[in-house]
Amino acid sequence: MSDDPARASAIADLMHAGREMSRLSMVFRYAIAERLGLTVSDLECLDYLADAGSATAGQVAERTNLTTGAVTSMLRxxxxxxxxxAERDPADRRRVIVTLRPERAAELKRPYERFAEWTERLIEGYSVDEVTLLVRHYDHMQAMYLAELDRLRADNLTS
Known part of the structure; x- marks a missing residue:
């Protein structure tokens, strides 16, 4: 840690802002899911599929941190x-390939449209260097989350 009080204060402010953003993000996700008549896990699954295109049921389970049984019920x-x-994988009939139906993807984006517009306006005021820093920060945070999820899963296997 640094002996610089201004840096320590700035880091504390950043950590607090990150926690608050995370909390509000979850509250927002719950509100969107409720509006769409879905659970948050359903919404996370659909969001993942919107990015991935298609995924196996096992991949959905891993990305949503749900058991395979819970994912089976959710996908049904x-x-x-x-x-x-949900189609059987022709290369491996034991696997199921899940795909978001394109005609439903627009419906899922609708509740986020205003927030996306606000975000675009906010980012327009940032320099390329600032945007690059944010992308790097989010990439590092994503890697940290994935590593911690792996650790938590491994701990569950040993306990």
Whole structure:
């Protein structure tokens, strides 16, 4: 740690702001899920599929931190609601490939439109260096989250 009080204060402010942003992000996700008649896990699954295109049920389980049984139930529910298709992998019939239905993707984006516009306006005021710093920060945070999730899963296996 640094002996510089201004740096220590700035780091404390950054940590507090990060926690508050994380908390508000979760509250926002719960509100969006409720508006769409989904659970937060459903929404996380659909969000992941929107980025990934398609994924196996096992990959969905890993990215949502749900058991395979819970993912099976969730995917059945999302399939019945018309959000996803689930097809057996022709290369490995034991695996199921899940795909977000493109016609439903726009419906999922709608509740985020105003927030996305605000975010674009905010970012327009940032320099390229500032945006690059933020991308690097988010990339590092993502890697840290994934590493901690792996550690937590491993701890669950040994306890």
């Amino acid at each position: 529910r999302l399939q019945q609601a018309g959000y996803v298709t």
